[in-house]
Amino acid sequence: MKNDIIRLTIPSKPDYISVVRLTSSSIASKLGLSIDEIEDIKVSLSEACTNALTRTDEINIKFEIFDDRFVIIVDNVALPEHNEDTLIRESNLGILIMKSLMDEVNFTEKGVEMIKHLKDGNR
């Protein structure tokens, strides 16, 4: 069974999030995912990184490629507290976007794990 791992660490600065987007779309396209699915992954991962920005000095991203699924783990991503703050509102939007676009989104103590299933014949 395949289990390939790619790791990426960026400084917690907004200007590097576009680098993460490019990296994720390049990996996703290598896996044979459709343009729509690549876009879903790009947007979700970007939201996860935006969420992590204020919580850490560097953002750790782990891409795990299995035969049947593409897993992306981002540390220091958390659900927002209930509040009317602008930042919190955007953070809620971000989480709603992630949950809508990925097949599975699991929050852990460490961060978030997002999964896109790979169909047979994708690769």
Added chain:
Amino acid sequence: MALNILMNFDEINNRWLVEPEGEIDIYTSPELKEELSKALDDKKADIVIDGEKLEYIDSTGLGTLISILKITKENNNKIYITNIKPNIRKLFDITELDKVFVIEE
């Protein structure tokens, strides 16, 4: 890719025409917010955002549009969004912001 914002005031229809080109994310959305607030300070009017050259928007970009919408609402003005790409339309649908902004095909 960064963001370029073209802003013009349409004297005939009395509204701002905004053409964002590139990506609106956490890095570029402060710039968009500043440009749009400046425009509204200058002239209170409806805003038309032409999304033809908009490649990407994230939650911070959507948040920026919501905060600008609050200002336009106080002035009894609207924000129209036109020509957006399907991937961006999808985000408006998911967040139900398609009901808050006037989205024109």
